[in-house]
Amino acid sequence: MKKMLMTILFCAVSSLLADDLLGRIIASFDDLYKSSTAQGSMTMYIKTPHWERTMTMQTWSKGNDLMLIKILTPTKERGVGTLKVKNKMWNYLPKSDKVILVPPSMMMGGWMGSDITNDDLVGEYTLAEDYTIELLAQNPKTPGIRQIKCTPKAGRSIIWGFILISVDEKTLIPVSQKNYDERAKLIRTTNFKEVKQLSGKRIPTVMEVIPENKPGQLTRMTYNDIEFDKSIDESIFTLTKLREPVREAQ
Amino acid sequence: MIISKMAFRNIFRQRRRSFLTALTMAGGFFLVSISLGLNFGMYSDMIETFTRKSYGQVKIHESTYLEQQSLYKTISDWQPLAEKLRSIPNVSAVAPRLYSGGLFSVGSRTAMGSLTGIDPIHEELAFGFNRHIISGNPLNDSGGGVFLGEGLAKSLRATVGDTLFVLTQGADGSMANELYPIVGVVNTGSDMNDKVSAYLPLKTMQELLVLENRVHELALLSGKKGWSEKLATVVTPYLPEGTKAFPWQEFLASFKRAMKADQESGYVSLVLIMAIVAGGILNTVLMAVLERRREYGLLKALGTTPRQIFALVFSEMSYLSFISIGIGSLLALPANIFFAVHGITLPEPMTYGGMNFSVMHGEVSVAAFLIPAILVMISTMIVTVYPALMAAKTTPADSMRKN
Numbered sequence: 001m002k003k004m005l006m007t008i009l010f011c012a013v014s015s016l017l018a019d020d021l022l023g024r025i026i027a028s029f030d031d032l033y034k035s036s037t038a039q040g041s042m043t044m045y046i047k048t049p050h051w052e053r054t055m056t057m058q059t060w061s062k063g064n065d066l067m068l069i070k071i072l073t074p075t076k077e078r079g080v081g082t083l084k085v086k087n088k089m090w091n092y093l094p095k096s097d098k099v100i101l102v103p104p105s106m107m108m109g110g111w112m113g114s115d116i117t118n119d120d121l122v123g124e125y126t127l128a129e130d131y132t133i134e135l136l137a138q139n140p141k142t143p144g145i146r147q148i149k150c151t152p153k154a155g156r157s158i159i160w161g162f163i164l165i166s167v168d169e170k171t172l173i174p175v176s177q178k179n180y181d182e183r184a185k186l187i188r189t190t191n192f193k194e195v196k197q198l199s200g201k202r203i204p205t206v207m208e209v210i211p212e213n214k215p216g217q218l219t220r221m222t223y224n225d226i227e228f229d230k231s232i233d234e235s236i237f238t239l240t241k242l243r244e245p246v247r248e249a250q
Numbered sequence: 251m252i253i254s255k256m257a258f259r260n261i262f263r264q265r266r267r268s269f270l271t272a273l274t275m276a277g278g279f280f281l282v283s284i285s286l287g288l289n290f291g292m293y294s295d296m297i298e299t300f301t302r303k304s305y306g307q308v309k310i311h312e313s314t315y316l317e318q319q320s321l322y323k324t325i326s327d328w329q330p331l332a333e334k335l336r337s338i339p340n341v342s343a344v345a346p347r348l349y350s351g352g353l354f355s356v357g358s359r360t361a362m363g364s365l366t367g368i369d370p371i372h373e374e375l376a377f378g379f380n381r382h383i384i385s386g387n388p389l390n391d392s393g394g395g396v397f398l399g400e401g402l403a404k405s406l407r408a409t410v411g412d413t414l415f416v417l418t419q420g421a422d423g424s425m426a427n428e429l430y431p432i433v434g435v436v437n438t439g440s441d442m443n444d445k446v447s448a449y450l451p452l453k454t455m456q457e458l459l460v461l462e463n464r465v466h467e468l469a470l471l472s473g474k475k476g477w478s479e480k481l482a483t484v485v486t487p488y489l490p491e492g493t494k495a496f497p498w499q500e501f502l503a504s505f506k507r508a509m510k511a512d513q514e515s516g517y518v519s520l521v522l523i524m525a526i527v528a529g530g531i532l533n534t535v536l537m538a539v540l541e542r543r544r545e546y547g548l549l550k551a552l553g554t555t556p557r558q559i560f561a562l563v564f565s566e567m568s569y570l571s572f573i574s575i576g577i578g579s580l581l582a583l584p585a586n587i588f589f590a591v592h593g594i595t596l597p598e599p600m601t602y603g604g605m606n607f608s609v610m611h612g613e614v615s616v617a618a619f620l621i622p623a624i625l626v627m628i629s630t631m632i633v634t635v636y637p638a639l640m641a642a643k644t645t646p647a648d649s650m651r652k653n
Contacts, residue, residue, distance in 0.1 A: 050322045051422050093427045113423035
């Protein structure tokens with residue numbers, strides 16, 4: 001009887017602990033590159049079997065709903081911008097002075113020719129609200145790494161069947177993210193690397209996206225610097241600001 | 251020998267009946283020959299229109315381009331290659347082209363479409379691009395401007411002088427976007443293409459796509475009709491590795507299949523014509539045999555074998571069919587020539603594969619005479635078997651007594 005009680009108690013405690021861990025993982029992942037505001041600069045390297053190129057850009061974001069990205073280099077594309085307001089997204093092309101609202105049909109298209117889709121950028125879904133999360137059992141082969149399985153909740157227009165996210169158990173910093181389709185086929189792997197302290201927060205500064213169905217292709221995003229929680233005027237997230245030329249040095 | 255002599259003479263014993271039979275046969279021959287001539291003519295007209303007006307008889311592509319088209323499957327350093335190809339005898343024109351899909355917009359109207367880069371001089375030499383222009387400048391003087399297909403211009407509500415915004419993907423992964431003045435509107439005769447196509451001078455398009463000195467295609471023409479497959483073989487030794495010459499039968503494979511299926515369904519009407527002709531022949535032969543039963547009985551009584559009598563009836567009809575084919579040919583030849591030269595103007599233009607055809611031409615070919623000749627002979631032979639057997643089986647005593 002005593003043994004049984006002990007077992008029940010142990011199970012209850014460990015499930016509570018697991019719930020706590022799961023909660024922390026979700027919160028940490030959803031806020032990884034976000035805060036009340038974030039602004040910084042990034043380098044994006046894209047490699048395909050046909051070409052490779054590197055772009056640098058400036059980013060501003062506020063919460064989950066507002067984001068502005070402006071390309072600094074290469075010179076040919078300087079000033080190209082993307083504005084996201086809630087679930088809408090516009091691209092600005094300075095060469096022809098055109099603002100294009102990205103239609104829903106192009107949401108799964110790559111952003112600026114990369115493996116990051118427009119949909120990823122809009123990112124209107126969060127783990128906490130739109131996925132059912134399950135903490136998978138510890139894999140003895142990868143000590144210190146925990147994996148969660150995220151299955152989209154009903155009614156969300158999420159194309160993935162499920163997502164597996166591996167995180168460091170201690171720091172809660174993600175190591176990798178694997179996106180599967182509804183037939184459980186791996187479509188895309190994202191590796192998070194080079195954890196650094198930026199603006200008081202430890203984040204993986206390199207995000208490498210590898211599409212599994214396109215051999216020889218990858219996109220690497222590197223955060224050069226990022227500043228969290230600095231006040232940003234909401235007026236910069238407007239079409240007028242999107243069309244303004246970039247002032248930062250090349 | 252005597253049998254064939256008798257058979258030949260038998261034709262002229264009942265002249266009116268033989269004449270009517272010959273008329274049925276010759277009429278059948280004539281109809282089949284004309285409809286085949288028109289059928290062949292129509293399809294060769296279509297092929298000529300497709301190859302000479304827009305596609306080319308042979309296209310040179312990167313070897314796997316037709317399986318899966320891609321922006322990156324290009325022919326590099328195309329100019330020396332094109333020069334080399336032009337020096338081959340029988341190659342009359344070589345036109346380079348570059349293809350891409352894109353988003354077009356004029357003002358607030360937007361459409362998806364296809365963008366083709368064409369060489370102002372060689373496109374005009376090969377396919378006469380300028381005669382398609384319904385408004386605007388000729389291609390040679392267009393500078394860096396864009397030509398729109400008539401349908402596309404309508405859906406964008408664009409006219410010459412407007413500015414077209416083009417968004418597509420550059421070969422370096424960038425969002426290739428540019429504004430071009432609209433310098434002309436074209437009607438290429440293919441409504442399907444004109445609804446989606448825009449044309450840019452090759453150099454301008456190479457700059458847009460970041461594909462300097464590269465093309466997706468070299469379209470070739472020879473001075474000879476129906477020479478596509480031969481032309482592909484002739485140019486193959488000159489091609490660099492990784493490229494291939496495709497005759498229209500390969501790059502328009504689905505058109506070829508549809509055309510063949512169409513052509514075959516047309517043969518049903520020929521079979522119907524021949525069935526009517528065969529009915530007429532059967533009637534005449536049966537009458538002739540019944541009329542001559544006493545004669546066959548007498549022949550048999552004199553020692554003629556059933557086989558000889560069978561041969562007699564059969565030979566008579568064969569001679570008659572030869573004569574009819576001769577008469578039919580004499581009638582069909584001028585008619586086929588007439589249709590080949592003047593054609594038939596259709597009351598309403600017919601659309602095939604997106605191209606409009608308003609005149610249907612005939613064609614004078616050996617097949618348009620050989621096929622009806624064989625059909626007339628075979629159907630005559632088939633329907634003669636039964637009456638000839640009846641004649642062969644005649645019992646001498648019975649047949650002579652009855653009369």
